[in-house]
Amino acid sequence: MTGPVVVGIDGSSTCTSAAWWAAREAAVRQVPLHLVHSWTTQPHGMPGGMEAEGQRRYGQDVLRQTATELLHRYAGLRLTTEMVAAPAAQDLLDRSRDAELLVLGSRAPGSAAGFLLGSTARHVVGLTRCPAVVVRRDDPTVEVGRGPAGAADRDEIVVGVPEPGPAADAVLEFAFTTADARGDVVRAVTAVRRFPGAPDDGDPRAGLAAALAPWQVKFPGVGVVERVAAGPADQVLLTSCARSRLLVVGRRPHPSHVAWELRPTVHAAVRHAPCPVAVVPHG
Structure with missing residues (x-):
């Protein structure tokens, strides 16, 4: 149920x-x-x-x-x-x-x-x-009372995708399920850092495509836009939200229910995103 x-x-x-x-x-x-x-x-x-x-x-x-x-x-x-x-x-x-x-x-x-x-x-x-x-409060994407939401042109669910694995699966499942129910597009975003002498960890676009593949099969009616950009993850995500109805980010589990903190990407998303933010636990 x-x-x-x-x-x-x-x-x-x-x-x-x-x-x-x-x-x-x-x-x-x-x-x-x-x-x-x-x-x-x-x-x-x-x-x-x-x-x-x-x-x-x-x-x-x-x-x-x-x-x-x-x-x-x-x-x-x-x-x-x-x-x-x-x-x-x-x-x-x-x-x-x-x-x-x-x-x-x-x-x-x-x-x-x-x-x-x-x-x-x-x-x-x-x-x-x-x-x-x-x-x-007063989020432009939210319909309050009998009036329509103020941002009718927002038709994307933006999701921050880490490396393939349980973390990516958790946020992608939530993003695709939400987009499928609403008829929205998923904009999948991966941030990469490049600096002199950094080892080549493969093609991030290929990694993003691999993470998305099973969810595109499961939700064939959901349109997908892929974005790989260099820079801090929080900045890359926030600059991807121009048409976002919802931003989806992941949160690692905490070993203690007493001592915990939100990682910087989640903290920045919740404080500064121009739309509601879904924080999805994983792991």
Whole structure:
């Protein structure tokens, strides 16, 4: 059985954008959408000191209002809601074992005020078992309310492809599955570094083609654009996103659930990409 798309909401405009993106993705994938609110985790900017009963009422109102708006737009959507007492990050990580994907809200790219709403989303993106999609507030690719998304010309899923192997397979499976459901093109990107005296590690274009080959057979209806470019991986990926509806990057597993960090490419993608970013665990 396919798991649901799970999105954590807190009533903020940031999480509203994430909820609308998640609703459309669940509708396209034909899977359930599950809205979760942690009443013990205060939304960013909410005045402190609210009593427990008031926090619960607030959470119930947020869930009810969000569900009503989403069902008005996506009438056939299978939608459930749940209010939990567990901290938001821990609850979402627990759900990542069975979810199709998690969806999280983000502030504006490069915001100095904080990264991904602070520690909650950092923790989730760094440790989730399933892919996590980060959606920033007012993202032009996101359809909110009854109006259309503002970037209708975006029709590509950009994916950063490492060397052939389990890491490449994980991100390519997610990218091709998403593109197939949406009718988008996959732009597969590999970054290479060349410097004097560096050993020749083969033709990177041949390596990219080899990594793509089985997925092109499995998804023959998905168009593919290949790009191999020299430079740091984060810069190469960000310059490939002009027509991107979604950027897909991989994340290595962490040996510890206490000490972890996002590698620079993932960190840069989430902070600066002009579209939602899917972080796919692999290995």
